[in-house]
Amino acid sequence: MFNYVIRRLLIALPVLLGVTVINFIIMRMAPGNPVDMLVNPKLPAAAIEAKRLELGLNDPAYMQYLNWLRNLVLHGDLGYSMISYAPVTELIGSRMGPTLLLMGAALVLGLAIAIPLGVLSASRQYSKLDYTAVTGSFLGISIPNFFLGLALIYLFSLQLNWLPSSGMRELGGGGGFLDVLLHLILPVIVLTANVAGRNIRYVRSSMLEILDQDYLRTARAKGLREFLVVNRHAMRNALIPIVTVLGMEIPILFGGAVVIEQIFSWPGIGQLTLSSIMNRDYSTIMGLNLAAAVIVIAANLLTDIAYALVDPRIKNSYRGAAQS
Amino acid sequence: MNLFKRYLGRKAALPAPFGAEWTAAEEGSGNTGSRKMFLRRFRKHKLAVAGVAVLGALIVCAILAPIIAPYSPTAMTDEFGAAPSWKHLLGTDPVGRDQLSRLIYGARVSLSVGIGSMLIASVIGTVLGLVSGYFGRWVDNVIMRVTDMFMSFPYIMLILVVASIVGPGLTNIILILGFLGWPAVARLVRGSVLAVKQTDYVKASVALGYRTPRILFRHVLPNTVAPILIFATSGVAGAILDEAALSFLGLGVQPPDASWGNMLASAQTLTVLTSQPWLWVPPGVLMIAGVLSINFIGDALRDALDPRNNK
Amino acid sequence: MRNSELKDAVGSASVRSAGEAAPLLELDALQKHYPVRRGLLNRPQSSVRAVDGVSLAVRQGEALGLVGESGCGKSTIGRAIVGLEKPTGGRILFEGEDMAGYSEAKLRNARTKLQMVFQDPYSSLNPRMTVGSLLAEPLRVHGIVPKPDAAREVDRLLDIVGLPRNSQDRYPHEFSGGQRQRIGIARALALKPKLIVCDEPVSALDVSIQAQVLNLLKDLQQEFDLTYLFIAHGLGAVRYISDRIAVMYLGKLVEVGPAKELFLRPKHPYTKALLDAYPVPNPQLRNRERIMLQGDAPSPADPPRGCRFHTRCPLATPQCRESEPELKGDGGHAAACFFPL
Numbered sequence: 017m018f019n020y021v022i023r024r025l026l027i028a029l030p031v032l033l034g035v036t037v038i039n040f041i042i043m044r045m046a047p048g049n050p051v052d053m054l055v056n057p058k059l060p061a062a063a064i065e066a067k068r069l070e071l072g073l074n075d076p077a078y079m080q081y082l083n084w085l086r087n088l089v090l091h092g093d094l095g096y097s098m099i100s101y102a103p104v105t106e107l108i109g110s111r112m113g114p115t116l117l118l119m120g121a122a123l124v125l126g127l128a129i130a131i132p133l134g135v136l137s138a139s140r141q142y143s144k145l146d147y148t149a150v151t152g153s154f155l156g157i158s159i160p161n162f163f164l165g166l167a168l169i170y171l172f173s174l175q176l177n178w179l180p181s182s183g184m185r186e187l188g189g190g191g192g193f194l195d196v197l198l199h200l201i202l203p204v205i206v207l208t209a210n211v212a213g214r215n216i217r218y219v220r221s222s223m224l225e226i227l228d229q230d231y232l233r234t235a236r237a238k239g240l241r242e243f244l245v246v247n248r249h250a251m252r253n254a255l256i257p258i259v260t261v262l263g264m265e266i267p268i269l270f271g272g273a274v275v276i277e278q279i280f281s282w283p284g285i286g287q288l289t290l291s292s293i294m295n296r297d298y299s300t301i302m303g304l305n306l307a308a309a310v311i312v313i314a315a316n317l318l319t320d321i322a323y324a325l326v327d328p329r330i331k332n333s334y335r336g337a338a339q340s
Numbered sequence: 341m342n343l344f345k346r347y348l349g350r351k352a353a354l355p356a357p358f359g360a361e362w363t364a365a366e367e368g369s370g371n372t373g374s375r376k377m378f379l380r381r382f383r384k385h386k387l388a389v390a391g392v393a394v395l396g397a398l399i400v401c402a403i404l405a406p407i408i409a410p411y412s413p414t415a416m417t418d419e420f421g422a423a424p425s426w427k428h429l430l431g432t433d434p435v436g437r438d439q440l441s442r443l444i445y446g447a448r449v450s451l452s453v454g455i456g457s458m459l460i461a462s463v464i465g466t467v468l469g470l471v472s473g474y475f476g477r478w479v480d481n482v483i484m485r486v487t488d489m490f491m492s493f494p495y496i497m498l499i500l501v502v503a504s505i506v507g508p509g510l511t512n513i514i515l516i517l518g519f520l521g522w523p524a525v526a527r528l529v530r531g532s533v534l535a536v537k538q539t540d541y542v543k544a545s546v547a548l549g550y551r552t553p554r555i556l557f558r559h560v561l562p563n564t565v566a567p568i569l570i571f572a573t574s575g576v577a578g579a580i581l582d583e584a585a586l587s588f589l590g591l592g593v594q595p596p597d598a599s600w601g602n603m604l605a606s607a608q609t610l611t612v613l614t615s616q617p618w619l620w621v622p623p624g625v626l627m628i629a630g631v632l633s634i635n636f637i638g639d640a641l642r643d644a645l646d647p648r649n650n651k
Numbered sequence: 652m653r654n655s656e657l658k659d660a661v662g663s664a665s666v667r668s669a670g671e672a673a674p675l676l677e678l679d680a681l682q683k684h685y686p687v688r689r690g691l692l693n694r695p696q697s698s699v700r701a702v703d704g705v706s707l708a709v710r711q712g713e714a715l716g717l718v719g720e721s722g723c724g725k726s727t728i729g730r731a732i733v734g735l736e737k738p739t740g741g742r743i744l745f746e747g748e749d750m751a752g753y754s755e756a757k758l759r760n761a762r763t764k765l766q767m768v769f770q771d772p773y774s775s776l777n778p779r780m781t782v783g784s785l786l787a788e789p790l791r792v793h794g795i796v797p798k799p800d801a802a803r804e805v806d807r808l809l810d811i812v813g814l815p816r817n818s819q820d821r822y823p824h825e826f827s828g829g830q831r832q833r834i835g836i837a838r839a840l841a842l843k844p845k846l847i848v849c850d851e852p853v854s855a856l857d858v859s860i861q862a863q864v865l866n867l868l869k870d871l872q873q874e875f876d877l878t879y880l881f882i883a884h885g886l887g888a889v890r891y892i893s894d895r896i897a898v899m900y901l902g903k904l905v906e907v908g909p910a911k912e913l914f915l916r917p918k919h920p921y922t923k924a925l926l927d928a929y930p931v932p933n934p935q936l937r938n939r940e941r942i943m944l945q946g947d948a949p950s951p952a953d954p955p956r957g958c959r960f961h962t963r964c965p966l967a968t969p970q971c972r973e974s975e976p977e978l979k980g981d982g983g984h985a986a987a988c989f990f991p992l
Contacts, residue, residue, distance in 0.1 A: 045505055160581055271585075
């Protein structure tokens with residue numbers, strides 16, 4: 017097991033390095049540069065040149081990359097924002113919390129809805145409940161995030177005036193637990209609808225597959241009540257593959273966060289991403305992409321390990337798991 | 341990706357005694373018996389059948405847009421943000437363009453984004469997945485690690501960055517979504533190839549002395565088409581949603597070109613939300629209906645093409 | 652040294668002393684080890700010795716039965732012969748030539764002479780091709796017959812294996828297991844091979860069908876002067892079709908001999924155990940002395956020292972635990988046992 021974890025880590029490292037390279041290449045392809053946006057074009061060329069030198073924009077590409085990498089590895093330094101001059105790590109650090117709160121809440125809630133609904137749906141296949149749950153899950157994945165967000169704002173903030181529609185806390189004096197919770201409700205509903213939508217059918221089909229197995233037929237044949245068959249025998253095995261969902265959900269949720277944070281003015285990573293992109297703030301974008309990739313890779317690593325821990329069959333087949 | 345692995349792994353793992361049923365169910369194009377079976381199973385999904393009707397209608401609209409649409413989608417009239425009337429059945433937008441005409445042309449744009457980008461992604465992903473799965477060893481390792489890298493970026497973030505660099509617009513969006521969408525297809529195809537590679541008919545092809553390209557394209561690829569098709573269907577829906585999200589963030593298809601996404605996205609002001617519902621309800625409904633239809637079809641395909649299912 | 656002695660015992664000696672035709676196929680100390688990767692760096696740390704030094708000659712026109720429990724390496728040998736596995740040691744000589752040195756093109760061509768009939772008739776036919784195109788494909792690829800004659804040749808192949816000609820337009824799933832196996836046989840025949848490796852060709856079929864397919868194989872052998880390497884896990888299936896039988900245990904040959912003699916007078920305790928496992932109809936023979944196998948075969952990843960069979964052999968002595976017996980015998984009947992029966 018220990019070896020397995022180490023091996024997975026060793027595979028993750030070059031992937032991470034590759035991520036930074038791709039990241040860098042994409043950034044280099046970008047036309048225009050932050051100096052153009054920062055500096056008054058009427059300034060003398062020499063001043064602009066000085067600025068370029070200062071930002072290291074005149075070095076050859078690979079030097080820029082190596083510099084960036086060296087600072088990152090040696091000092092945990094992602095450089096400075098080319099717009100606000102704040103250290104990128106600080107910028108990201110201050111935004112990470114709200115985004116993780118948003119994503120975490122949506123993930124937990126979404127699965128809390130999807131797992132019981134999926135299991136129920138499967139154990140009563142072709143019932144009304146099944147059809148409703150499946151149709152609902154299709155709706156969850158077919159409605160554009162921002163559309164649902166706007167609709168919720170329209171309904172709950174504008175018409176009913178029950179919930180705040182933007183920000184994380186009330187301006188002035190806010191910020192208590194209840195305040196944040198109220199602000200969290202609408203954006204979390206949107207992301208939760210997504211998570212639940214994607215996973216109800218997944219849980220359901222995973223469960224259906226298990227319910228069809230011989231050992232469950234045996235369990236029924238020996239007279240176990242259906243409740244026990246479903247909850248004791250089937251669910252344990254059906255939920256194992258669901259562990260892997262966590263790894264798949266994280267990158268999707270990051271994407272969702274970009275849109276949701278924009279709608280609800282949620283002060284997280286997504287907002288920062290969009291504003292950095294609009295401002296061509298390369299160093300911040302690179303830092304953001306890297307941070308996101310680290311989280312995604314870490315999530316995948318954890319789910320793989322969790323999977324290996326939960327499923328006794330995986331432990332010995334290192335190779336297959338390592339390549340998934 | 342385990343979802344696909346599990347789905348595909350089953351095929352190979354099936355014990356011989358069940359072979360009779362599942363090979364009979366091993367559906368296919370060009371074969372009357374299994375085509376009938378396919379249709380029968382597909383028809384059991386009422387929602388998917390409805391989906392085919394809706395999608396069919398949308399495709400017809402998209403193709404015949406210049407004939408059906410009452411106005412040019414970009415022509416501005418003198419009525420700005422007017423409510424629906426006999427002259428403009430769905431009203432006009434804030435710059436005075438006929439909303440119905442824009443919706444019809446929007447179908448064109450949204451569907452071509454969905455289908456076009458998924459085609460590109462499928463071709464790239466299929467070729468890489470085939471090569472990776474069939475040759476294995478270092479080729480597989482390299483391709484899969486690159487796939488890992490691309491999949492480690494949150495998809496939307498990556499698209500946003502690239503879109504901001506190459507610039508928005510219809511063609512660019514299709515290209516971006518296509519060129520960034522292949523990793524999932526590649527993994528799927530690879531898993532599928534690994535399963536097919538184990539079959540005796542592929543081994544027989546080697547023993548019969550066929551060349552590798554023939555084995556890949558005549559024997560391996562046709563047997564991995566079903567999962568690719570299923571995935572691509574839901575991918576089309578996903579791409580339409582992604583374009584909408586990009587439009588919402590200002591990096592999608594740009595006005596005056598109309599897509600359902602950017603029509604919906606332009607309705608995010610409070611006044612439009614509260615007092616001009618004709619600007620956001622119709623594109624919202626069409627978009628949801630279109631995406632839902634495609635997803636229903638994909639689900640029915642999954643059932644109808646699944647070799648395990650022989651009801 | 653040992654290799655050549657082994658070869659003497661089984662291959663050349665037995666073959667040539669019998670004064671018959673030179674071998675069509677010769678395995679010379681064939682070896683296939685699969686690395687077992689473990690640990691941090693995924694380095695091969697040990698290996699599964701699926702085939703561990705097998706020397707065997709298959710004569711032109713004979714049917715050689717290769718028998719052993721599952722996991723003994725018999726199928727690996729079959730796959731190595733048709734080129735689906737790369738041996739890790741030893742040579743495979745076909746018509747006296749080692750194919751390992753062949754160029755890609757020459758190898759593809761040579762393969763047409765060596766074909767295989769697979770165990771599972773359900774997975775050995777591409778489900779997306781009609782029977783007609785399945786059979787025409789090898790003809791086309793290797794230019795066996797001129798293009799216009801392909802359809803007629805396919806008809807001929809279908810006739811040969813006893814399937815109706817209108818099968819051409821149908822798909823494999825429309826046929827029963829036995830019929831599918833006939834299609835598989837027809838496909839193997841399409842290239843006019845000299846040797847066909849039959850990898851348990853009837854074990855996946857209903858018992859009632861097995862005899863039909865075996866009969867077909869036997870008829871085809873005479874009609875086309877074919878040579879068979881017939882792999883099976885029990886002696887029953889090969890008795891009917893084989894001229895000679897080779898018995899494998901844990902990657903090694905334990906006994907080789909003419910079918911009749913091997914059945915009447917098995918020399919190796921393992922062979923005897925396999926024979927004794929079959930019920931005998933004559934009640935008076937029921938009390939005969941039998942060797943019953945106990946337990947499972949040891950893992951080929953970690954085969955026992957000495958004679959590989961000693962852990963399950965009722966006659967094992969300290970010598971069997973210490974050193975490994977070599978295959979030797981006379982009159983073409985050889986066994987690897989210090990105390991042949």
